[in-house]
Amino acid sequence: MQQRRILDELAINHELLRGNLATPKWWLPTVLGLLVVVLFGFTLMGIMFNRGLGVTGLNRPVYWGLFITTFVFWVGISHAGIMISAILRLTQAEWRRPVTRAAELLTVFSLLTALFFPLIHAGRPWRIFYWITPYDFARGIFPNARSPLVWDPFAIGTYLTGSTLFLYVALLPDLGVLRDRTTGWQHSFYTVASLGWRGNPRQWRLQTVAGILLSALMLPIFVSVHSIVSWDFAVTSSVEGWHSTVFAPYFVVGAVHSGVSAVVTMMALMRWLWGWDNYIRPEHFDALARLLIVVACAWLGLTFSELIFGIYSLEAPERALREMQMFEWPWNLLFIIFFLTGFAIPVPLWFFKRVRNNIAMMFWTSILVNIGMWLERFLIIVPGLSRKQPFVFTWDSYQVSPLELGLLLWSFAWVLMLMLLFSKFFPLIPLFETKESQVFTTDVKIGRVNMPAVIRELD
Amino acid sequence: MAASNSVLGLYDTPDAGANAMDGLKSAGFALGTFDVLTGTPYPEGAFGEYVPQHRLFRFPFFGAMVGLTLAILFTAGTQLAYPVVTGGKPILAIFAMLIIAYELTMLGAVVATVVGILFESRLPNLNLGAYDPRITEGYIGVVVECEDDRIEEARGVLQTAGALEIKTA
Numbered sequence: 001m002q003q004r005r006i007l008d009e010l011a012i013n014h015e016l017l018r019g020n021l022a023t024p025k026w027w028l029p030t031v032l033g034l035l036v037v038v039l040f041g042f043t044l045m046g047i048m049f050n051r052g053l054g055v056t057g058l059n060r061p062v063y064w065g066l067f068i069t070t071f072v073f074w075v076g077i078s079h080a081g082i083m084i085s086a087i088l089r090l091t092q093a094e095w096r097r098p099v100t101r102a103a104e105l106l107t108v109f110s111l112l113t114a115l116f117f118p119l120i121h122a123g124r125p126w127r128i129f130y131w132i133t134p135y136d137f138a139r140g141i142f143p144n145a146r147s148p149l150v151w152d153p154f155a156i157g158t159y160l161t162g163s164t165l166f167l168y169v170a171l172l173p174d175l176g177v178l179r180d181r182t183t184g185w186q187h188s189f190y191t192v193a194s195l196g197w198r199g200n201p202r203q204w205r206l207q208t209v210a211g212i213l214l215s216a217l218m219l220p221i222f223v224s225v226h227s228i229v230s231w232d233f234a235v236t237s238s239v240e241g242w243h244s245t246v247f248a249p250y251f252v253v254g255a256v257h258s259g260v261s262a263v264v265t266m267m268a269l270m271r272w273l274w275g276w277d278n279y280i281r282p283e284h285f286d287a288l289a290r291l292l293i294v295v296a297c298a299w300l301g302l303t304f305s306e307l308i309f310g311i312y313s314l315e316a317p318e319r320a321l322r323e324m325q326m327f328e329w330p331w332n333l334l335f336i337i338f339f340l341t342g343f344a345i346p347v348p349l350w351f352f353k354r355v356r357n358n359i360a361m362m363f364w365t366s367i368l369v370n371i372g373m374w375l376e377r378f379l380i381i382v383p384g385l386s387r388k389q390p391f392v393f394t395w396d397s398y399q400v401s402p403l404e405l406g407l408l409l410w411s412f413a414w415v416l417m418l419m420l421l422f423s424k425f426f427p428l429i430p431l432f433e434t435k436e437s438q439v440f441t442t443d444v445k446i447g448r449v450n451m452p453a454v455i456r457e458l459d
Numbered sequence: 460m461a462a463s464n465s466v467l468g469l470y471d472t473p474d475a476g477a478n479a480m481d482g483l484k485s486a487g488f489a490l491g492t493f494d495v496l497t498g499t500p501y502p503e504g505a506f507g508e509y510v511p512q513h514r515l516f517r518f519p520f521f522g523a524m525v526g527l528t529l530a531i532l533f534t535a536g537t538q539l540a541y542p543v544v545t546g547g548k549p550i551l552a553i554f555a556m557l558i559i560a561y562e563l564t565m566l567g568a569v570v571a572t573v574v575g576i577l578f579e580s581r582l583p584n585l586n587l588g589a590y591d592p593r594i595t596e597g598y599i600g601v602v603v604e605c606e607d608d609r610i611e612e613a614r615g616v617l618q619t620a621g622a623l624e625i626k627t628a
Contacts, residue, residue, distance in 0.1 A: 009498055009597030142537035146548045146555040154559050158566040165573045172582075177498065180592030195583035199594060201508045203580045204500040209515055210576045217519065217572060221565050228558065435499040 007278060009435050013177060016429050019274055021181060026273070027420065034417040041410020044403050045120055053123045055403050062385040062398035067121040070408055072377045073258070074114035074415075075156070075229050076251075077370075080259025081107025081163060082222040086215035094441075094454050095287045097433040098279045102270060103263045104167045105428070109418045110262075111160045113411050118152070120407070148231045155228040159221050166214045172197050173207060173432040207432075226251045233380065240321040241384035246309060250302040257292070257299045257342075258373035261366040264288050266419075268363035270428055279429050282357040289356040292369075296347045303376075317387070325383045334375050342372025464610055467496075467589035467626045468601045468617030476599030477506045479620035486616045488603060496590070496600035506599075518575030519568040526567020530560035589628040598623075 007015075019027070048055055058065050084103040088096030119125040132143050132153045143150045175194035182190055197203065230251035233242035244250075264285065271280040310318045326335050346365035349355045356362065386397045422428070437454075444453040470476045476495055483493045490509040503510065534556040542550045577583070594600045601620075603613040614625050 009595070013596060142541045144543075144545055145534040145538055145559055146545060146552045151555070151558045151562075154562040158562045158569075161566060162569040165569060169573055169576055173498075177595040180595045191585060195577065196585045196587060197582065198587060198590065199496050199498055200494045201497075201501075201503070201506070201510045202494075202513070203582075204497070205503065205510055206513060206515060206576050206580045208500065209513070210572070213515065213519070213572055214569065217565060217569050221562075221569075224558075224561060224565075228562075432499060439499050439501060 007434075007438060009438075012431055012434050012438070013181065015276065015278065016427050016431050016434065017178065017181060019423050020178060020425065020427060023424070024273070027424065031417060031420050034413045034420070037410060037413035038417055041407055041414065044406045044410065048120065048403060049124070055401065057399045057401040057404060059398075060394040061389060061392045062382060064121075064381050064385060065398050066378070066400050066404040066408060067117045069374065069378045069381050070411055071114050071117035071121070072229060072251075072381070073370075073374045074110045074117070074411065075226060076255035076258045076373060076377070077110040077262045078107045078114065078159070078163075078259065079222055079226060079252070079255035080263045081105070082166075082215075082218045083256050083259060084263055085166075086219045086222070089211050089215045090219075093287075094437065095284055097437050098276075098429045099263065099267065099284060099288075100433065101167070101170065101430045102266050102428055104163060104170070105419065105422060106259070106262055106266060106415075107163045108160065108167055109415050109422075111156060111163065112418070113415050115156060115160070116411070148228065148235050151228045152232060155221075155225045159225045162214075162218050162221055166218055169207075169210050169214065170430060171426060173199065173203075174427050174430060177431055178427070223252055226255045233384075239384045240315075240318045240387065241310065241325070241380065244306055244309065246302060246306050250299075250306055253295060253299045253302055254373060254376065257295045258370050260288060260292055260295060261346075261369035261373075264292070264362050264366035265370070268359050268366075271359060274423075274428075276429065279434060282359065285359055285362045286353070286356040289350040289362060293347060293350050296343055296369075300343055321384060321387050324387055325379055331379065331383055334379055338372050338375035338379060340372070341368040342376060464605060464607060465588035465628050466603045466605065466610060466613045466617065467591060467628070468620065468622035469591050469593060469624045469626070470599040470601065470621065471597075471623060473501065473505060473599055475621045476601055479601040479617055479622065480506045480508060482616040482620050483601070483603060483613070486612060488605065488609075488613070488616075492605065493601065493603040496594050496602055498595035498597060506601075513579045515572070515575045515579050518571040518578075522567035522569070522571020522574075523564045524567070525571070526563040526565070527560055529567070530563035531556070533563070534559050587628075589626045591624070591626060 018024075056065070056067075058067075081103040084096070085100040088100065119128055122128055132150060172194055175190050176197035176199060179187060179190035179194050179197075227248035230247040233239070234244055234247035237243050267280050267284065267288075270276060307322065311322055325331050346368050349361065349365055355365070382398050441452055441454050443450045445451075468479055470479060476497075480493065480495060484490075484507070491511070495506040495508050535551055538550050544550065548555070588604070589602055591598065591600060601617060601622075603617070605613050610627060614627075617625055
């Protein structure tokens with residue numbers, strides 16, 4: 001914590017509520033621009049519901065394409081929140097403080113976005129309810145609890161509900177601050193939203209316990225969610241490249257890799273857009289990059305395991321698939337881009353302190369990771385289905401349609417728009433955590449050096 | 460207690476707030492009738508405050524049991540009600556049931572924990588009583604809940620401790 005700044009509570013309120021109590025000049029044009037893309041995306045969905053899935057590139061034998069790839073991608077991004085927030089809270093890592101809310105928020109909005117894709121992929125989304133709810137006793141149609149496609153809604157529903165509640169509980173003290181700084185309808189809104197928070201010792205004590213208890217509960221959920229998403233593929237025994245026992249940890253670690261990178265991207269944007277240099281400092285990027293090196297190496301190991309287990313069995317279809325993924329056009333190009341952007345370019349760069357402390361470099365390398373991680377999911381899902389199988393007489397490969405690309409673009413605009421809307425009404429950096437850090441941090445003189453030291457309560 | 464009034468003293472330092480709390484204790488105000496309000500979590504006991512034991516840890520267990528029960532009802536109930544063999548699996552496939560049971564158990568635990576946090580924090584309570592927005596700017600509030608006949612006494616104690624302002628609600 002060498003870069004600590006000493007700030008009083010008034011200054012923290014003033015700086016961190018800058019985007020809530022006043023509107024930055026860039027905010028409205030940006031939100032309106034994103035709204036146009038979002039409305040365009042909803043129009044595309046309407047066209048697809050009206051004309052059917054024929055407007056996409058999906059056809060025999062590739063029934064899962066860009067929509068399911070993007071679903072897995074956004075579920076992966078959502079793993080950032082709990083990974084960062086829960087683990088860092090449990091370990092009482094001091095540098096977590098400005099990071100947690102953005103990470104939790106990313107979890108909620110990316111999960112919300114991920115949910116759209118299996119829904120629209122179904123073609124007639126309203127029929128999804130037949131699939132997960134025991135609704136029609138007269139017809140005797142019930143969900144098939146043995147199908148991983150039914151496990152998914154339970155896992156994602158649990159994760160989304162838990163993450164949202166986790167976010168809200170940690171937001172209560174800050175809503176109290178906003179209540180005290182606003183008037184009129186805003187005051188009424190924050191009064192109700194803060195539930196009458198006053199900040200007595202009992203409430204603060206429970207807030208601390210809640211952070212730890214909810215973190216401990218959310219961590220196993222976080223691991224289970226992407227494991228269950230991976231089983232959508234891994235329990236399908238007839239598709240080469242999918243039927244792998246290593247898929248659950250492989251997906252979870254891959255999700256953490258892409259999710260933590262997305263948090264880095266978001267933190268760089270927050271620092272640039274709101275000028276929060278005192279709160280989001282190079283030391284935070286340095287710490288996240290170190291974490292990313294470990295995660296990326298674990299992910300590379302699992303990628304290698306998945307590949308080597310596939311090849312080593314010497315089963316002809318499995319080997320043919322791997323050959324296609326890595327050596328046949330256009331998959332080979334995508335494979336090279338995936339490997340370069342997902343690992344080979346960013347990770348060696350993060351070994352240099354100069355890169356880890358350079359916010360622009362961290363921003364661009366984190367974006368590279370997510371390009372690579374999207375391609376990874378695409379390369380898992382589509383080639384496995386594209387390969388010519390016995391008794392499949394449609395040999396065309398999958399061509400992504402402009403409509404699908406439009407909906408991919410929609411998903412990014414949607415998440416960004418939700419983030420910006422949130423930033424207008426709620427603080428993106430937890431005020432009380434920042435203030436607590438000021439109370440619990442002091443300078444200690446050791447010899448001739450003044451060192452910042454963190455005081456920790458023994459509990 | 461028939462507390463109908465709350466009196467708030469506002470202080471600019473934690474030490475002054477702690478002195479006010481000591482003063483209230485010495486004046487015979489019962490524990491639990493006065494409290495300190497801050498905009499920042501301070502170390503426990505910083506103001507010599509009384510924090511009753513919470514029972515938050517019971518809530519997740521209760522929620523988990525409810526979630527598990529619902530999961531068993533959902534998975535076993537629906538499959539037994541319409542027993543169609545799919546994929547050669549048994550009607551009650553334990554592995555599949557465990558996955559859904561795990562998720563709903565955890566969901567129950569999380570929801571019950573949040574309910575527990577609100578219940579134990581005594582929220583929602585939109586009536587703030589005597590309060591000052593400066594508390595969230597770094598000032599320390601010491602609030603006393605008392606009956607009409609002790610208001611003046613409470614004000615006196617808070618004033619003696621160096622209150623910048625005293626409010627009554």
